Amino acid sequence: MIHLTAITRVFRMGDQDVRALSGINLEIASGEYVSIMGPSGSGKTTLLNVLGLLDRPNSGRYELDGRDVTDLSETEQACVRREKIGFVFQSFHLVPRLTAAENIELPLILAGIAPTERKARVDEALLGFDLRDRAQHRPAELSGGQRQRVAIARATILRPTALLADEPTGNLDHHIGAEVMALLEGLHHAGTTLILVTHDRELGARAHRHIAMRDGEIVADEK
Amino acid sequence: MKLRDTLHLSLSSVVSYRTRSLLIVLAMALGVAAVVVLTALGDGARRYVVGKFSSIGTNLIIVLPGRAETAGGFPGAVLAQTPRDLTLEDARFVGQLSQVKRYAPLNVGVVELAAASRLREVTVLGSTADLLPIRHMNLAQGSFLAQGAEYSAQIILGATLAQEFFPHGNVVGQRVRLGDRRFLVSGVLAVQGESMGFNSDELVIIPIDHAQALFNTASLFRILVEARSRSDIVSAKEAIRDTLKRRHDGEDDVTVITQDAVLATFDRILRALTLGVAGIAAISLAVAGILVMNVMLVAVSQRTSEIGLLKAIGAPSADIRLLFFAEALWLSLAGAVLGFVLGQFGSLLIRLVYPQLPAWPPVWASIAGVTIAFVTGILASLLPAARAAQLDPVKALAGR
Ligand SMILES: Nc1ncnc2c1ncn2[C@@H]1O[C@H](COP(=O)(O)OP(=O)(O)OP(=O)(O)O)[C@@H](O)[C@H]1O
């Protein structure tokens, strides 16, 4: 499903080049559960951004579901992102002035889905993520775990094929983090490809495939 | 993203950033209100002046001796020369023209009025009975010099004079002295107030013959003519000029002013003035536009991470641009509507405080004010919206 060939991403910092990704080759099949670990600055987030079509590599080729998406236009990439990718961030990134339900609804609005169907799907998601009694709360009124559940509900409301989670438990205490992980793994069991960036060895070990990164390169890739 | 959803989502953010939105709306509204109120004032002044002019007579044509250098000047404008006097005979010929409904010869002077052991200088009009209908003056008591009785020594007093000289009423029939002549009061003018520099409450009217004798002159100061209808004014003017030219040995030595021409001049001046103040007010709208741009730019930088998120969940740049654009649209709409209402209210207030000033905002000004508010709001949002759309999602998410 995901096929990266010689992906390189270089950032220019002043007069210095930072190679965040250097010659990444990676293949991830549909339905896999992959963890990506590595020291800070090793390029994990950058890799996730490239996978999620948020960032363009300087060179290399990216095939998603058999289609070359490397050189798609900005608008086409946005469309692919909406349909196939779900992002979960460490800091949730909820829109503060919208309620939980409205945050979850956002991707449906962007996809141009009709209000009645939107309502049905949001209700279903609220139920599925145990957020029914929090539907009308704004992010500031929610706990960390609830916020992340809203974020995951939003990321999966359009049933993406791949879920990209960048340290989803980084801002949560251990107990709540475990709950969120259970949710994500549930989605994986339901067929979603799950790619998890984490610093937590214990969490990383639960994945079925472990990728280790250092200085923009993949240094280990074990099942 | 559907248009309806874009409008709805942008409205919700306008509402949630309450202070910011209120400030913008207020700035816009004040601009629009300024346009509406100032044009209402300007147009009100125009109508006021036009109304005043109309009050001194309808379809009025004024004939004065001498050739004025400029056409459409004022009565009493500087004249080039006065080669030949206007006479009562001239006036009679003018009165016989088919386009003329009535006419009144006029002499004016200042003479001492004495009665009941009081004495003061008054403006004296010498004329005929038709002066009253032509100048839209009314009598409160008595009668004008009855038709045909114009040669008897009768006098009409202005309302203030009547009150001053005969505070105990019973004015008609009293005797007064004007200069060295005696007059019998035959009527009192109704209160009219000041109009075009003439305070009709403080003047007296006597028959034209007596006036000419009093002022020791055979010539007329003016001939006031009322045309039969508005459409007759132009041909009446021509006919008057022709008649008088013939009577003056082919010399074109009179000036014929139509009230229309004077009115048109005032109308033009006051319209230009109204446009001018509207323009100045419109500048304040442009300033409001700059404020909108500034606030929207701040909004974009405040909401960087939100924009990044929208991109991450699949919003194309066009949608982001539209969202911010729609926000500006809402703000402009609210500003324009509020401004319109404020403007109408302000005009109403002016009308209440100055009832004589018909300060109705012209329709064009309201439309222009609202339109300019929209256009500036939209123009001002273009740059911030484009900036939002161009944000790099990775940097935006990182809050950079
Ligand atoms: N927008 C950017 N501009 C310049 N340099 C960048 C940018 N984004 C990332 N980098 C650099 O690229 C390298 C990889 O960054 P990245 O964020 O992918 O690391 P990471 O593995 O996610 O680290 P962490 O575990 O701290 O999140 C780092 O050296 C970082 O400084």
Ligand SMILES: [Mg+2]
């Ligand atoms: Mg990172």
